Every structure is written in structure tokens, then in C-alpha cells.
Amino acid sequence: MAGTCELGLLLALLLPVVSASLPGTMVRLNKAALNYVSEIGKAPLGRALQVTVPNFLDRSGEAHQSTRIQILDVHVPRLHLKFIAGFGIHMSATANFTVQVFCVPKPLEMVLPVVLLADARVAQASIGTPEVSISTCFSLFSPVTVLDVSNSTSPSLLLLVRKHIQAVLSNKLCLRISSLVQGLNIHLGTLIGLNPVGPESQIRYSVTHLPTITSDYISLDVSAVLFLLNKPILLPGDATPFLLPWPVGTGAMATVVLSQHMFDSVFLLLQKAGSLNMDITGQLNSEDNLLTTSALGWLIPEVASQFPEPMPVVLKVQLGATPAASLHTNNATLQLQPFVDVLAVSSNSAFQTLFSMDVLVNLSLQLFVSKTKLRGTTSVLGDVQISVAASNxxxxxxxxxxxxxxxxxxxxxxxxxxxxxxxxxxxxxVVNLRYINPEVSICEGYVVISSGLSYQH
Structure with a gap:
């Protein structure tokens, strides 16, 4: 991981930065991701190419004869995608059409191989998602293979039927590919959906610039906006802008870079939502319960004087200052500065403030990815610092x-x-896409997630 971070710092000096403060997030997909899409895309492409062929009307004789034609199966043994620098993606595929021709006296089955070639432009849609559109598309037909060589269908009729099928497929196949791409765009539209962070908070991503496309990868600048009660969470105006370096190449299908800005926004959201506030209570009848006036009375005589009978004590923890996350190479920390009121329940069940404390807690922050979420866990670093703010x-x-x-x-x-x-x-x-075998690297001011991808139907 250290090598990943060091390379990232070097690239930050050598390559142009892509943004300041926002978007603060970048996603890069490389050739391995494109190869994965090629593999899982064979079946959907085969289904999309399953077109209807109208009957062939033979006009060669005195009586016009109609021959029914049906495509029984479309098998896609090869689908290859590659990046076109500054433009999009080139597709080449081989599809084998198994066709049944209902001739007289005996139906005929044959296989027609077709090579499909298409170029697709990848741009930014007005709604803030990637958008794919077919710019060029054509098909190349190979000779048919008759599966039953004993079939007595005349060669002339077979030639006419083949030309009829090719004419139909030439018109329909590229339309079907365009339709498949439109369905893909609808799927890509789920990138901008609101995802819950808490009961009343959400996060929304959107693409902010045209994708950067080279022969090796595609990079997307992504804006992450957090909402609380449908209002965006914005950092103070004097927040230091973060210059996001070009993401490093790790060989993983996907590389996601999250800036310091992202973490600052998340913890600001948690603070404003009150999610970090809490009440700490103890069980009064428990033998090891230290949250009682009698336990405090051993240390503070005035508490023993005011509460001769044991009463429950409550620690009311509130976070006035925003948690401060720090990202350094192989090291992430979090600092909390909660204000704690120490309350006791009096005989009339009312709460009485005994004293208040300022607390400073430094925490080690470990990050990991599960499915499509970045999760974390913490542990205390050093001693918890406590000082009295007020005392009754x-x-x-x-x-x-x-x-x-x-x-x-x-x-x-x-x-x-x-x-x-x-x-x-x-x-x-997007919907049904998962990160698999992810690795999280902590770098100076940003986090890199390198991961494989898995699409689950």
C-alpha cells in the first residue's frame, strides 16, 4: 500500500490535477473492467439480437410461395471491447444465428455467422451520468452452414432465402445494438440515485465533466453531495481546497479515489444530524455499575452530601465541534471533542447537572469496503483527555x-x-454492481480503493 501512495504523490507532481474541492471523487475503469464487461455481455447481446424474420415470398414461379423463417438461437462466442482514446469504446463481436427455414417437403436448419462492428461515444448526460451512443455500426456476413446435408432444398432457393435473411438482419441488428445501449444508459442512470446514510440523510453522486478516455482506461470526475433533511451539507467557505491527483494504476478493474473533502463532509453530516450525540447510562442494580452517585461520592464529597441514597448518573455526550479526520500515508486518524454533562436523577426524578467536562479523544481509523459501501472501525489512541468545564x-x-x-x-x-x-x-x-476483493490504501490527503467488480443479475 505504501508504494501505491508514493506513486500517487509522484503523479500529483507530474500530471495535471482534475479539480479543486469538488468533485473530490474519481472513478477509473481499466482494460480489465472492459474485458469483464465483454464476458458478461455475451448473453445479453445474444438475447438482443434475437430478431423476427418475416416470411420469404418466392416470386420466381407462377404461384408466389411464402416460406416461414425462424431464428432458433443466437450464440455470441466472441465479444471484444476496447477503448478509443478521446472518444469512447469500439465493439467487435461474432454471432452465430441458427435459423430454421420451413421448406417443403422438409424444414431446413442452417447457421449464419455474422461479425458485428460498432463504435460508441461515451459522453456526459445532462442528468449527470455517463451516456453511451452508437456512432457507427455495420455487420459482415459469412457463408451459411447447412446442418442437414441430406436436405433436398434447391440451391437457388437457399441462395434467395440467405439474401432475404441477410437483408433483414442488416436492417435490424444495429437497431437492436442501439436499443441495448439505451438500456445500458438507463442502468447507468442509477448512479445518481440517493443512497441513505442515516434515517434522515442521503448521499448522491453525479458526473461533473466529460469522461477522460485513453487507450487504457476511462476516468470519471464524480461529485458527492450529502443531504440532511433534503438540504445539502456544505463545508465552510474557508475550507482548504483539495487538489485531487490522477488516480494511480493498480491493475484492479476499478480505482476509486476519495478526497479529504469527502471525509470532512461525511463527519460534518454526522455532527449536524446529531448522530454522534449519545446518553451513557448504567444499570443501578448492577454490582459493577460505576454510574451512580455513590460511586462518584467516593471521589467528590459534595456528591455524597447531596445524594445520601444511590441515584443513577447519566453522561450526556454532545459533539459541538466537527470531528476532524486526518489522512496520512498508511495512517488515518479521527479526533473528537465532545462536551459531556454529568447528570444525576434526583428524588423527584428530575435531572440535576453535577458537573460538565471537555473531552478530547484521538482515534485510529481503519477503513474497509463491503459490497458497495466504505465502512470503518475505530480504536482509541493514547489517553482520553478530560478537563472540568463547570461544576455544581x-x-x-x-x-x-x-x-x-x-x-x-x-x-x-x-x-x-x-x-x-x-x-x-x-x-x-449502479444497481446490481458490487466491489469484490477491494484493497484500501490511505495516502496523504486522500484514500484509494482498488477493486474488482461483480455484476449480479
Missing amino acids: VGSIDMDQVHILMGSVFEKPLLDHLNALLDMGIALPS
């Missing part, structure tokens, strides 16, 4: 309280935060 119970010996608060605060905070991060953030994808 006189002076407090923080050395003693620090030990107690650290033990009751740290685990619930980690459990809560890890549950949030495990929900994950949807990565750029």
Missing part, C-alpha cells in the same frame, strides 16, 4: 475522576461510533 459540586480532583470517567466513557463511545461507521457510506455504483 465544588472542586473536583480530576486525577481520580479521570480514571472513573475514562472507564465508563470510552467503551460506550467506541461502540456507538463503530456502529455508525459500520453503516457505511455508499460508493459510486
